Amino acid sequence: MVTFDSTPKEPLVAPGVPKDHPVVTRDYSLFTVAIHDMVERIGTWLDDQVDGATIFGPFRFGKSNAVDHWLQRLMSERHGGYVPMVIWSHTDSGGSQAVGRFYAHLLEASGHRLAMARRNPLERQDMLVERWIELASQGGGRFLVLVVDEAQGMTQREWLWLVELHSLLEKQRVRLCVFSIASMQFFDEPVGMALAGGAHVAARFMLAAEPFHGVRNVGELAYVMRGYDEGSEWPSGSGHSFTAGLAPRPWAGGFRMAGCADELMQAMCDALPERYAGPIDFPMKTVAQACRHVLLRIASGADVEASTSSAAWRAAVEDCGHRTLMALVSATAGLRNIARHQASHA
Numbered sequence: 001m002v003t004f005d006s007t008p009k010e011p012l013v014a015p016g017v018p019k020d021h022p023v024v025t026r027d028y029s030l031f032t033v034a035i036h037d038m039v040e041r042i043g044t045w046l047d048d049q050v051d052g053a054t055i056f057g058p059f060r061f062g063k064s065n066a067v068d069h070w071l072q073r074l075m076s077e078r079h080g081g082y083v084p085m086v087i088w089s090h091t092d093s094g095g096s097q098a099v100g101r102f103y104a105h106l107l108e109a110s111g112h113r114l115a116m117a118r119r120n121p122l123e124r125q126d127m128l129v130e131r132w133i134e135l136a137s138q139g140g141g142r143f144l145v146l147v148v149d150e151a152q153g154m155t156q157r158e159w160l161w162l163v164e165l166h167s168l169l170e171k172q173r174v175r176l177c178v179f180s181i182a183s184m185q186f187f188d189e190p191v192g193m194a195l196a197g198g199a200h201v202a203a204r205f206m207l208a209a210e211p212f213h214g215v216r217n218v219g220e221l222a223y224v225m226r227g228y229d230e231g232s233e234w235p236s237g238s239g240h241s242f243t244a245g246l247a248p249r250p251w252a253g254g255f256r257m258a259g260c261a262d263e264l265m266q267a268m269c270d271a272l273p274e275r276y277a278g279p280i281d282f283p284m285k286t287v288a289q290a291c292r293h294v295l296l297r298i299a300s301g302a303d304v305e306a307s308t309s310s311a312a313w314r315a316a317v318e319d320c321g322h323r324t325l326m327a328l329v330s331a332t333a334g335l336r337n338i339a340r341h342q343a344s345h346a
């Protein structure tokens with residue numbers, strides 16, 4: 001006979017916790033060392049006036065979050081003024097009218113009010129070039145940054161259309177800098193993605209590349225988790241961080257999320273798959289999901305000591321798919337090592 005525990009489990013979000021709190025809705029972004037490093041790298045490429053480069057890393061490590069929530073503002077702060085930037089999350093442009101849709105997607109990302117109006121491809125191309133010249137002029141210079149998120153999905157013809165746009169802007173004395181954000185394992189060669197569009201695409205847009213890392217040590221993890229304690233506020237103007245607002249009594253008693261960094265780091269290491277072959281570099285997906293679970297448990301009145309025990313952190317990490325994600329990283333590392341071994345004996 002199969003038996004099961006019929007006792008209903010308590011919901012993670014207790015009735016007294018505001019349902020519109022960013023931690024509940026997951027509508028928040030924590031600043032990380034990786035985001036800082038990405039902004040500095042792209043800023044250096046921009047200073048050096050490169051035509052394009054690639055930031056790459058595994059899925060769920062926080063690349064899109066960095067682009068969506070931090071890149072525009074931090075780049076403008078770094079350069080001491082507005083940086084004209086178009087952020088486009090790549091959407092497939094397949095079909096007989098592919099080039100028209102390609103331009104329409106870029107027009108929409110560029111904030112053009114007639115992005116989806118009926119136009120032939122040449123008219124859309126003209127509209128896009130005019131819009132990009134306008135955006136470049138708003139920055140007070142003669143350049144525009146195009147960030148292509150999910151760039152690993154770009155097809156050969158899309159790269160070639162982008163080369164054409166780059167050339168058209170050059171004739172107008174506007175420099176287009178294309179930065180590709182690609183979901184690729186640490187061990188992949190980003191230039192292979194560019195070569196899919198031809199050597200001239202690689203030469204123009206992808207001569208430089210930089211990996212996007214996750215959380216690599218306890219110090220970096222504590223820095224991220226401190227965002228719940230100090231680098232956040234809700235409601236706006238309240239002066240209450242996420243930890244202070246959700247768990248006022250534990251907060252008053254000295255509880256801080258950053259104080260749990262050792263336990264979370266150990267839990268992520270313990271949950272690595274057997275014979276893990278990749279780097280100690282953990283995804284923000286695991287960190288954010290595990291922290292959210294533990295903080296909401298405490299906010300719901302659960303005992304702080306029990307909720308932040310080593311066993312509790314291990315359970316939180318296991319429940320967010322960490323082992324499977326890191327197994328993918330490990331498998332890629334294994335294939336890379338085999339390829340290197342074969343090459344050295346060829």
